[in-house]
Amino acid sequence: MKHYEVEILDAKTKDKLCFLDKVEPNATIGEIKSMFHKSHPQWYPARQSIRLDPKGKSLKDEDVLQNLPVGTTATFYFRDLGAQISWVTVFLTEYTGPLLIYLMFYFRVPFIYAPKYDFTTSKHWVVHLACMCHSFHYVKRLLETLFVHRFSHGTMPLRNIFKNCSYYWGFAAWMAYYINHPLYTPPIYGEQQIRLALIIFLFCQIGNFSIHIALRNLRPPGSKTRKIPYPTKNPFTWIFLLVSCPNYTYELGSWLGFTLMTQCVPVAFFTLVGFIQMTVWAKGKHRSYLKEFRDYPPLRSPILPFIL
Amino acid sequence: IAGTSKAAHSDVAPKKKKGPGALATAYLVIYNVVMTAGWLVIAVGLVRAYLARGSYHGLYYSIEKPLKFFQTGAILEILHCAVGIVPSSVVLTGFQVMSRVFLTWAVTHSVREVQSEDSVLLFVTAWTVTEIIRYSFYTFSLLNHLPYLIKWARYTFFIVLYPMGVTGELLTIYAALPYVQKTGLYSVTLPNKYNFSFDYHTFLILTMISYIPLFPQLYFHMMRQRKKVLGHVEDYSKVE
Numbered sequence: 001m002k003h004y005e006v007e008i009l010d011a012k013t014k015d016k017l018c019f020l021d022k023v024e025p026n027a028t029i030g031e032i033k034s035m036f037h038k039s040h041p042q043w044y045p046a047r048q049s050i051r052l053d054p055k056g057k058s059l060k061d062e063d064v065l066q067n068l069p070v071g072t073t074a075t076f077y078f079r080d081l082g083a084q085i086s087w088v089t090v091f092l093t094e095y096t097g098p099l100l101i102y103l104m105f106y107f108r109v110p111f112i113y114a115p116k117y118d119f120t121t122s123k124h125w126v127v128h129l130a131c132m133c134h135s136f137h138y139v140k141r142l143l144e145t146l147f148v149h150r151f152s153h154g155t156m157p158l159r160n161i162f163k164n165c166s167y168y169w170g171f172a173a174w175m176a177y178y179i180n181h182p183l184y185t186p187p188i189y190g191e192q193q194i195r196l197a198l199i200i201f202l203f204c205q206i207g208n209f210s211i212h213i214a215l216r217n218l219r220p221p222g223s224k225t226r227k228i229p230y231p232t233k234n235p236f237t238w239i240f241l242l243v244s245c246p247n248y249t250y251e252l253g254s255w256l257g258f259t260l261m262t263q264c265v266p267v268a269f270f271t272l273v274g275f276i277q278m279t280v281w282a283k284g285k286h287r288s289y290l291k292e293f294r295d296y297p298p299l300r301s302p303i304l305p306f307i308l
Numbered sequence: 309i310a311g312t313s314k315a316a317h318s319d320v321a322p323k324k325k326k327g328p329g330a331l332a333t334a335y336l337v338i339y340n341v342v343m344t345a346g347w348l349v350i351a352v353g354l355v356r357a358y359l360a361r362g363s364y365h366g367l368y369y370s371i372e373k374p375l376k377f378f379q380t381g382a383i384l385e386i387l388h389c390a391v392g393i394v395p396s397s398v399v400l401t402g403f404q405v406m407s408r409v410f411l412t413w414a415v416t417h418s419v420r421e422v423q424s425e426d427s428v429l430l431f432v433t434a435w436t437v438t439e440i441i442r443y444s445f446y447t448f449s450l451l452n453h454l455p456y457l458i459k460w461a462r463y464t465f466f467i468v469l470y471p472m473g474v475t476g477e478l479l480t481i482y483a484a485l486p487y488v489q490k491t492g493l494y495s496v497t498l499p500n501k502y503n504f505s506f507d508y509h510t511f512l513i514l515t516m517i518s519y520i521p522l523f524p525q526l527y528f529h530m531m532r533q534r535k536k537v538l539g540h541v542e543d544y545s546k547v548e
Contacts, residue, residue: 183499265504 004065004072008036011054011077023065023074030061036078046155049079062224084155091145094164098172099138105176106131117182124186126194130179130262133201137254140205148212150219152226171270179262187263194261201257208250210236215247228293241297242305244286248278249303279303332393337450339384344443346378351436354429368416368428375432378439379412408435411477415512418493419484427483431476434469441465463534470530474523481512488512
């Protein structure tokens with residue numbers, strides 16, 4: 001079996017960074033990254049981008065050396081992706097924040113409201129309901145992160161954690177401040193409004209969870225395969241007939257429910273911003289589905305049936 | 309190792325994508341000419357008012373209407389980016405235009421007492437000179453006949469005008485603070501059925517603070533642009 005020689009150059013300066021000889025032809029990029037890491041300990045595999053062309057796309061960890069368009073002396077280019085952090089870590093951090101922060105406002109911890117309100121509770125029962133819903137939502141997200149989701153990428157750039165946490169934690173504090181405020185005004189239409197809102201919220205929480213399970217089942221453990229999602233026996237997944245990313249559709253629905261329940265402008269604003277971001281993601285996902293699968297169902301829209 | 313070839317020009321980096329179509333170019337030329345003219349009107353208005361009164365005081369009133377009209381009109385530039393006939397970032401342009409519109413309407417127009425302050429004249433002057441140069445720069449660029457003087461002015465005058473404008477803006481916002489607090493302008497208090505509150509006074513203070521991280525970034529970005537555009541950097545052949 002003939003062995004390969006691999007040289008790794010810096011994509012920007014073209015400096016020779018590493019030379020590996022006697023590399024097995026069936027070595028993967030992932031294995032080459034590990035070898036490169038040994039000679040440059042500061043660049044762990046997750047922050048390495050290895051490409052055939054300095055300006056080209058990153059090669060995948062699963063790519064096999066002998067299947068790549070290279071000679072027996074392969075030249076790769078390296079780009080440092082910067083400090084990385086795992087998706088799981090980011091999700092756990094960004095979701096634990098809102099859970100705890102909201103509770104701080106709910107229990108009226110000192111220095112938030114006037115001292116005479118410290119550790120008191122709201123006299124409106126909708127405020128207790130809202131706290132339960134909000135907490136349930138983030139506990140669900142944490143559990144899904146630990147037990148349900150199968151991530152395509154292991155890591156993301158470190159700076160994302162600051163950006164993401166500012167967003168989630170900031171909005172959670174802003175919403176919680178008003179909902180748990182001593183001068184909070186309950187919904188105009190009272191019990192009717194709250195009941196309807198709760199039904200919408202719960203329906204969408206179950207829906208969102210159903211979609212997450214369906215997506216998980218598309219992908220065997222430890223794999224990164226991509227398949228077209230289809231409706232399953234669970235009626236909550238039948239929305240796949242009309243929408244590519246129903247998880248986002250249901251998420252929007254949950255927050256609309258929460259907005260209706262609390263009748264609070266900051267919540268409406270959070271729902272709007274989230275909707276805009278999720279629409280961007282849904283359109284991107286929809287586009288990549290269309291590109292990857294010839295037979296992708298034409299009736300589907302990215303996030304809102306027939307509309308968006 | 310092969311060498312890189314010598315690049316001769318440096319005015320405009322070679323663009324791979326084609327620019328706006330003929331109709332869009334015609335529209336943009338008209339837009340930029342009109343804006344140049346508008347800000348010239350404001351400049352002339354300021355000078356004439358100064359000569360008539362003999363003092364810098366209260367010149368705002370002499371150009372209030374054209375200032376509002378042409379500064380607000382700049383909102384179209386956000387649209388130009390969104391539609392794609394101008395290659396700038398929608399977010400960046402939006403931010404820059406809206407901060408001007410904010411100063412014009414939400415501060416100067418809204419807080420009457422601030423209109424006679426000298427700080428208003430400071431930023432209006434800075435804006436006027438900047439915009440006359442900027443819009444004529446765009447006009448000539450679109451017509452592919454950009455005099456070096458205009459290019460030089462665009463990338464040099466900001467060195468003084470930018471800090472001048474920022475100083476005027478900050479002083480004006482600062483002057484508005486007591487009146488905003490006293491009258492509760494644009495503020496909403498609890499309780500209300502929207503469960504929302506907004507304190508404009510605090511908002512203005514936060515706005516002033518935001519200048520601290522933002523201004524240096526924008527300023528040094530212009531500095532870097534200046535080096536790139538006026539620097540005439542040429543690549544020389546590399547020999548390995």
